[in-house]
Amino acid sequence: MADKTFKKDHIVTSVVAVIVDDENQVLLTKRNVDPFKGEWVMPGGKIDLGEPIIAALQREVMEEVGLQVEVDRLVDVFEHVTPGDDNYHFIILYYLCRPLYCDIAHNLDEVEEARWVPRSELGIYRMPQGTRFILGKLFPELCSCEM
Template sequence: MEFKKSQAIKTSVVACVIDEQERVLLTRRCIEPFCSLWVMPGGKIDHGEPILQALHREVREEVGIDVQVEGLIDVFEHIGVGERNDHFVILYYRAAPLSRELAPNGDECTEAVWVEKNSLPQIPMPPGGRHILSRVFPDLPWHPERPQDVSLEEELPGGNIKAAGH
């Protein structure tokens, strides 16, 4: 009998980093899936790696800061993503920044910015990020999907955005 392993579910962890001014840390993703969209820092949990250790590692690797984890917000599932039809289960944790000097790594993200909470519904991001942020900020005018009038080539709306290190 021949045994063929099916595709595995990819388990990831993401930090919803919110500072004392209620700004959220977003990064511009430069790899698939979701290349060019704005996401919160995170990534795959390595085999044998504790979940929160993975969260701290991913945030340090992607943007160079340390965070204090405050608790699990929710779990979101992406099914049928990309050419490989990937299946992701993502654990989203709320976190507070312990440092502010953002240093995007360039391998996974090209930019890192602090975004004012009122600007969040207009930002092009994957459905999981929108779902989580709508749970954190339910008073904002969220849409189920990314607003259709915002192209991926457009930059973040001006005025309420703080660039890395500001």
């Protein structure tokens, strides 16, 4: 078996906020940077060394879309491994969150576009497998759930 090489010699732990409003709309962001550039995901990012998980989640949401959120619960943990040209290995913690308000002010350096997407329209967006899998845990009609 050939050795796999990665950009970093460690696993990156990230947090992602699955932000659902009172009308069952989910906040999706179209990525402006790799990984997943051009795809629709939910706000999140890396946990800084020494930073508490929930603080990292709230910081990333504020940095990317300018929202304050209340963290409800852990939805699931997802592993994303892409050896080869991409060379990423992430452990991603997905948390269900409620927005304290719904006005978005997205960071154009990271996010091309951000929008509240009705539950019934989630299936038409181009998103990574992990994003679709996690949304399927909350909205079963999206789930092929075989991972």
